[in-house]
Amino acid sequence: MRIESRSSVGPWRSEARVRAWEARTALALTGLAVLFLAVYAIPILWPDLPAGWRSRCEVANVLIWAAFAADFAIRIAIHPRRWAFVRTHLFDLAVLLLPVLRPLRALRVVTAVLALGRRGGAWARGRLAVYVGGTTVLLVVVAALAVLDAERGHPDSNIGSYPDALWWAAVTITTVGYGDHFPVTVAGKWVALGLMVGGIGLIGFVTGTLASWIVDRVSTADRPQDATKADIEAVLAELAALRAEVNQLRSPS
Incomplete structure (x- = not known):
């Protein structure tokens, strides 16, 4: 198993950059989590929702998932120890893989x-x-x-x-x-x-x-x-x- 040495890690990969990225995106991702709760709940609470609005909710659902996936991928990419990052962010990974948990991203x-x-x-x-x-x-x-x-x-x-x-x-x-x-x-x-x-x-x-x-x-x-x-x-x-x-x-x- 090849262990990545500290000298082989590029200067653009650091925990400080991860923290800075999380600080910049926290508010936007929290808003997306609240929006996901809305587009997830509306079709369930109103089963007779018109097809057009139901399609809009589904599209919004996919776009929000893509935003969460992109955020997680970027944080992995700029972290100096990627597997360690994944192991310590299992909750974020579960939010990404399980749609029902996405509103908890707001917390x-x-x-x-x-x-x-x-x-x-x-x-x-x-x-x-x-x-x-x-x-x-x-x-x-x-x-x-x-x-x-x-x-x-x-x-x-x-x-x-x-x-x-x-x-x-x-x-x-x-x-x-x-x-x-x-x-x-x-x-x-x-x-x-x-x-x-x-x-x-x-x-x-x-x-x-x-x-x-x-x-x-x-x-x-x-x-x-x-x-x-x-x-x-x-x-x-x-x-x-x-x-x-x-x-x-x-x-x-």
């Missing part, structure tokens, strides 16, 4: 917040919980769309509308599982599997972070409060006044 900001969370503080933990909570909601919405697309029209299906699909996604991700709605198609079961795996991690993180935040707040409330600067100045002023009175009593009348 790349979570990566930056994760780094902030490692550096500490209750503020970072609480902010991270908000972002992951948003990811959970988006996962439920997208999974409901995907399972409705897979189940609608099947003779044995019990998920025939988006409210039914949304209810199924909510009870699945929370592990409640009433069993009143469930997928019967192979595609629907794969969506359910992905929702179960992703939901366990996300829900566990949100509840764990919330519990940790509550414990920190209770612990802080139980601690004695430190003296403020104003309190210290008041004590010093009182001592000065007492010292002056003692000096007056000691002085001969």
Whole structure:
């Protein structure tokens, strides 16, 4: 196996260039992720959509996929260690290969917040919980769309509308599982599997972070409060006044 030496890597390939490219394209790709969610949802929510509009949604879908593919290819091309880049960006690769995950591309900001969370503080933990909570909601919405697309029209299906699909996604991700709605198609079961795996991690993180935040707040409330600067100045002023009175009593009348 041939290992590429550092000297053989061109000057145009560096991690700094990858970071610069990601910074320049983050906003545009986030917008494309939101647009993909729209063109993905519209034909599912409106099955009687005119053929012309349905074709436009399909074309937009392909163009957005091409944009994601081009972004991933460019980042691989300019990275000095390409296989290492692929191994550390498996989520981006999954977003590229699995269409249902493309709206989650809008949540790349979570990566930056994760780094902030490692550096500490209750503020970072609480902010991270908000972002992951948003990811959970988006996962439920997208999974409901995907399972409705897979189940609608099947003779044995019990998920025939988006409210039914949304209810199924909510009870699945929370592990409640009433069993009143469930997928019967192979595609629907794969969506359910992905929702179960992703939901366990996300829900566990949100509840764990919330519990940790509550414990920190209770612990802080139980601690004695430190003296403020104003309190210290008041004590010093009182001592000065007492010292002056003692000096007056000691002085001969």
